[in-house]
Amino acid sequence: MRQYQILNFKIMSKVIAIANQKGGVGKTTTAINLAASLAVLEKKVLIVDFDPQANATSGIGFDLKDIEHSIYDCFIDGTKPEDVILKTETPGMEIIPSHIDLVGAEIEMLEEENREYILDTVVKKVKDKYDYVLIDCSPSLGLLTLNALAAADSVIIPVQCEYFALEGLGKLLNTIQMIQKNINKELEIEGFLLTMYDARVRLSNHVAAEVRKHFESMVFDTIIQRNIKLSEAPSYGMPAIIYDANSKGSINYLNLARELIERNKN
Numbered sequence: 001m002r003q004y005q006i007l008n009f010k011i012m013s014k015v016i017a018i019a020n021q022k023g024g025v026g027k028t029t030t031a032i033n034l035a036a037s038l039a040v041l042e043k044k045v046l047i048v049d050f051d052p053q054a055n056a057t058s059g060i061g062f063d064l065k066d067i068e069h070s071i072y073d074c075f076i077d078g079t080k081p082e083d084v085i086l087k088t089e090t091p092g093m094e095i096i097p098s099h100i101d102l103v104g105a106e107i108e109m110l111e112e113e114n115r116e117y118i119l120d121t122v123v124k125k126v127k128d129k130y131d132y133v134l135i136d137c138s139p140s141l142g143l144l145t146l147n148a149l150a151a152a153d154s155v156i157i158p159v160q161c162e163y164f165a166l167e168g169l170g171k172l173l174n175t176i177q178m179i180q181k182n183i184n185k186e187l188e189i190e191g192f193l194l195t196m197y198d199a200r201v202r203l204s205n206h207v208a209a210e211v212r213k214h215f216e217s218m219v220f221d222t223i224i225q226r227n228i229k230l231s232e233a234p235s236y237g238m239p240a241i242i243y244d245a246n247s248k249g250s251i252n253y254l255n256l257a258r259e260l261i262e263r264n265k266n
Helices: 027-040 055-059 071-077 100-109 115-124 143-151 169-182 202-218 228-236 248-263
Strands: 002-006 009-018 045-050 093-096 132-137 154-160 188-197 219-225
Touching (some): 009 027, 027 132, 045 071, 055 228, 071 115, 132 143, 228 248
Parallel strands (some): 045 093, 045 132, 188 219
């Protein structure tokens, strides 16, 4: 964990990418709800919505039509991230929104020098103001995800407790190893997060057991259970902990936030 000294106060900041090239595994759900839970636990958190679908942006209540500046502007035009950050209705949680224009960013970056480090340059300008910066990655292993992993101190990998859960994880792990070797030597795997778990379904238990067998202590103790409130909350523009603090999903993510904080204690 990196440490910074400012006016005799030690500020610790950690940048965590939430990545898996498979879609529908709970990346955005995790970004929103983990950030909100950390904020409830009195941590200052920034979400970087780095998915052109901008679901993290809309999922916490912003109308995409009203977004004037986004991570795309920081990425391509050099807009200061301070001018893009939006406060959310959850105290302590802020966001750099995304935009569909980010789809074309990979093509626009092709001729850029050090194109793998563009997001890292953006994040470094503001990360010292936060305890945690969570990057919600797109479902791919392209240049956008490469940028996210280059900017991150660690990566959380959501794994859904469903059929084909382990499919593609090998490619992701190979990509992470490549980045550790060539681009970001300090990148660590924060942990594998089991999502969409249903204790009543034999397959969920089998997948959870297989993931723990393969990755052992790298798997978070906290499991995110299937919960209708987690699905409903984004349609109301709220994290689950604000929408229904007593729901299983809210409690799961609050436990995950506590586990993350505990893991990162010095």
